[in-house]
């Protein structure tokens with residue numbers, strides 16, 4: 001259980017930034033491709049929904065059978081469709097309180113992603129690559145979901161470090177007080193700046209003549225990455241922390 005400390009969980013969050021920034025850059029290779037999201041585009045017998053829903057539900061079914069959701073860091077978007085893992089189980093450290101399993105905010109992430117985030121950074125247009133578009137939506141949304149739900153681990157670490165500060169707030173269900181106690185504004189500022197810097201560096205065209213590197217055209221507007229963190233990723237990670245703490249003494 002020593003693998004989880006405030007330093008190690010923060011290191012994990014930092015590494016997850018790379019995945020999210022790359023995910024944004026990968027999705028921005030494709031235009032919006034609205035057919036991917038159109039409820040009337042598909043005509044598959046026995047399936048009702050958009051292509052992106054088709055790709056998500058079927059991918060999650062396979063990944064659940066292959067054991068993905070046995071790991072408490074993973075949360076499915078369509079848990080109602082999933083069957084049990086078919087693979088031998090691995091002894092994941094039981095670090096979280098059992099109440100953690102009932103927290104899944106993927107439905108809100110789904111809405112945020114398709115309604116607010118995508119239109120911010122994806123060019124309009126259609127290039128016919130709907131399956132590839134849905135696949136990059138899937139990997140980016142999975143990365144964002146993993147990051148936001150990692151708030152459960154962050155909250156558990158903080159609780160174990162100072163139960164005397166958290167317990168009274170949990171008992172009185174003081175959401176505002178909990179939010180205040182778990183917030184570190186200076187850390188949030190660092191996270192946003194670092195994410196924007198990563199987006200600048202990862203999105204750069206690389207040439208062999210190093211003096212040309214910074215002149216190349218950017219693959220992606222880096223401010224979108226920090227905006228994603230500021231408006232959604234950080235606030236939702238905090239919301240998960242509060243929800244987790246409220247269940248911590250059950």
Ligand SMILES: O=C(O)C(=O)C[C@]1(C(=O)O)C=C[C@@H](O)C=C1
Nearest residue numbers: 154183184185187188191234237
């Ligand atoms: O690093 C922490 O302490 C966290 O809780 C993570 C996080 C974040 O989402 O990046 C959230 C809340 C804190 O105010 C600072 C950062």
